[in-house]
Amino acid sequence: MVNHPTLTVSVQQSDFDVAQLQRALLAGAQEEGAVATFTGYVRVSNGRGDVYSMELEHYPGMTENSIMGILQEAAQRWPLLATSVVHRVGKLRPGDQIVWVGVSSEHREAAFSACEFIMDYLKTRAPFWKKELGPGGGHWVAAREQDVSRAARW
Amino acid sequence: MLKVLFFARIREQLGRASLDVEWRQQVSDLDALQQQLCLENGALWREVLGQDNIICAINQTVVDGDAILQDGDEIAFFPPVTGG
Numbered sequence: 755m756v757n758h759p760t761l762t763v764s765v766q767q768s769d770f771d772v773a774q775l776q777r778a779l780l781a782g783a784q785e786e787g788a789v790a791t792f793t794g795y796v797r798v799s800n801g802r803g804d805v806y807s808m809e810l811e812h813y814p815g816m817t818e819n820s821i822m823g824i825l826q827e828a829a830q831r832w833p834l835l836a837t838s839v840v841h842r843v844g845k846l847r848p849g850d851q852i853v854w855v856g857v858s859s860e861h862r863e864a865a866f867s868a869c870e871f872i873m874d875y876l877k878t879r880a881p882f883w884k885k886e887l888g889p890g891g892g893h894w895v896a897a898r899e900q901d902v903s904r905a906a907r908w
Numbered sequence: 909m910l911k912v913l914f915f916a917r918i919r920e921q922l923g924r925a926s927l928d929v930e931w932r933q934q935v936s937d938l939d940a941l942q943q944q945l946c947l948e949n950g951a952l953w954r955e956v957l958g959q960d961n962i963i964c965a966i967n968q969t970v971v972d973g974d975a976i977l978q979d980g981d982e983i984a985f986f987p988p989v990t991g992g
Binding site (some may be wrong): 772810811812813815819820841843851852867873876877878879880881882884885894895896897901 | 913915916917920961965968983984986987988989990992
């Protein structure tokens with residue numbers, strides 16, 4: 755039983771390589787039987803029209819700390835070995851990767867559940883804001899009730 | 909001194925990202941600070957900071973309006989988050 759999983763958070767402008775992130779998550783691993791990962795992308799359409807690009811704003815300091823808090827809570831709920839979040843900020847385009855969550859554990863149940871929990875909490879708690887730019891100009895994305903109810907399940 | 913930060917839609921609507929406010933004992937909690945900012949800065953600020961879905965943080969922790977302010981605090985006002 756591992757009580758001190760490795761928790762890492764990166765908020766960055768640059769793109770990321772999911773294969774490299776997964777290798778880093780498993781660095782030195784012996785006991786891992788499962789890794790679950792999630793990658794989020796910028797969609798080309800938001801249901802209101804085309805998205806040309808997106809600006810992602812955050813609250814430096816609070817954003818990293820709030821994600822770390824979410825990872826610590828996940829580590830209390832499930833027997834995790836390592837978990838990592840990478841989230842991009844700045845200008846992004848449709849098809850770009852926005853967020854990556856990786857979780858390793860001995861068995862798949864904890865990895866699946868923790869990965870989903872981390873994304874649900876990140877969506878409703880971490881201070882990021884998306885502004886979409888399309889044919890009609892700029893538009894701040896509204897928070898979705900569906901995301902709040904998904905987070906409330908945990 | 910209090911450092912007040914604004915993010916996203918609120919930052920754009922107010923036309924500024926931050927503001928230094930002198931700390932006064934009479935302005936003891938977040939609600940009082942919000943009222944003071946609206947009084948001193950006029951109708952636009954009343955409209956923007958009066959929106960009912962605004963989230964407030966003190967020293968990077970989300971708090972309610974009755975949270976007590978202390979000299980040196982960093983206060984932030986922002987809309988519901990939309991990351992991920």
